[in-house]
Amino acid sequence: xxxxxxxxxxxxxxxxxxxxxxxxxxxxxxxxxxxxxxxxxxxxxxxxxxxxxxxxxxxxxxxxxxxxxxxxxxxxxxxxxxxxxxxxxxxxxxxxxxxxxxxxxxxxxxxxxxxxxxxxxxxxxxxxxxxxxxxxxxxxxxxxxxxxxxxxxxxxxxxxxxxxxxxxxxxxxxxxxxxxxxxxxxxxxxxxxxxxxxxxxxxxxxxxxxxxxxxxxxxxxxxxxxxxxxxxxxxxxxxxxxxxxxxxxxxxxxxxxxxxxxxxxxxxxxxxxxxxxxxxxxxxxxxxxxxxxxxxxxxxxxxxxxxxxxxxxxxxxxxxxxxxxxx
Numbered sequence: 001x002x003x004x005x006x007x008x009x010x011x012x013x014x015x016x017x018x019x020x021x022x023x024x025x026x027x028x029x030x031x032x033x034x035x036x037x038x039x040x041x042x043x044x045x046x047x048x049x050x051x052x053x054x055x056x057x058x059x060x061x062x063x064x065x066x067x068x069x070x071x072x073x074x075x076x077x078x079x080x081x082x083x084x085x086x087x088x089x090x091x092x093x094x095x096x097x098x099x100x101x102x103x104x105x106x107x108x109x110x111x112x113x114x115x116x117x118x119x120x121x122x123x124x125x126x127x128x129x130x131x132x133x134x135x136x137x138x139x140x141x142x143x144x145x146x147x148x149x150x151x152x153x154x155x156x157x158x159x160x161x162x163x164x165x166x167x168x169x170x171x172x173x174x175x176x177x178x179x180x181x182x183x184x185x186x187x188x189x190x191x192x193x194x195x196x197x198x199x200x201x202x203x204x205x206x207x208x209x210x211x212x213x214x215x216x217x218x219x220x221x222x223x224x225x226x227x228x229x230x231x232x233x234x235x236x237x238x239x240x241x242x243x244x245x246x247x248x249x250x251x252x253x254x255x256x257x258x259x260x261x262x263x264x265x266x267x268x269x270x271x272x273x274x275x276x277x278x279x280x281x282x283x284x285x286x287x288x289x290x291x292x293x294x295x296x297x298x299x300x301x302x303x304x305x306x307x308x309x310x311x312x313x314x315x316x317x318x319x320x321x322x323x324x325x326x327x
Contacts, residue, residue, distance in 0.1 A: 222256035
């Protein structure tokens with residue numbers, strides 16, 4: 001015969017059962033009532049969770065299925081790459097850093113879906129083998145900046161502070177990966193440079209030697225743009241495409257202009273279209289809108305706007321009462 005529980009024992013058992021029941025209620029998803037922390041009712045919460053968890057045939061669901069790559073990993077790699085090319089000259093340090101850079105790149109490339117026939121080891125080997133040439137071209141870019149900007153006081157000033165050098169440094173390695181058909185990584189790298197410098201260069205753009213962008217803010221260079229040697233751009237220049245009605249039909253087609261060697265394009269100019277070729281040595285003036293090719297040695301200027309000057313009439317506010325802007 002089981003022993004009878006005392007009143008104290010029964011109270012203790014009841015209290016323990018109530019505690020377990022309360023804990024179970026707290027851990028279980030609420031199906032009725034209102035969530036105490038957020039104030040969201042259970043029905044709304046349930047519908048929202050179900051809708052967000054479903055996999056549809058929409059673009060966001062497809063992106064998740066393709067694999068969302070953490071961009072910070074590529075950004076961290078770019079930081080190491082920049083330090084190595086710009087600053088590191090110690091041979092013992094380079095013997096350690098170059099293999100480390102290659103190993104990390106191997107991990108990044110292995111994490112993205114490569115097209116058939118593209119091998120991770122081939123991509124990494126070619127990218128690392130290109131570093132000396134990229135450094136040589138970057139040095140020429142710095143020289144072009146020094147020659148093209150009277151405000152530049154030293155090579156060191158250009159290397160550490162000019163946004164165009166940072167943008168083209170990232171572009172040259174991103175373009176190498178783009179050429180080898182590596183997905184995602186080149187765009188992550190170029191958009192990081194865009195975010196940091198205000199210069200938007202698609203990794204597919206082909207850019208020659210001694211390239212300089214003065215100031216840089218607002219420059220846009222499209223995927224199929226081709227830029228020769230010794231080209232100089234100013235802020236706000238767009239090398240863009242004529243907007244297609246159906247973008248998918250234009251993939252793989254040259255949509256952006258070609259600038260031959262020694263072309264200068266001044267601030268705010270818009271040069272559009274895949275058939276547009278700016279001939280060697282041409283100068284494109286500020287705020288020009290250009291969708292037609294021009295022969296070598298051309299000078300293109302926008303028709304200047306008409307300025308209207310009107311004298312103040314009697315009864316109007318005096319000049320002393322108006323705002324003055326110092327430009």
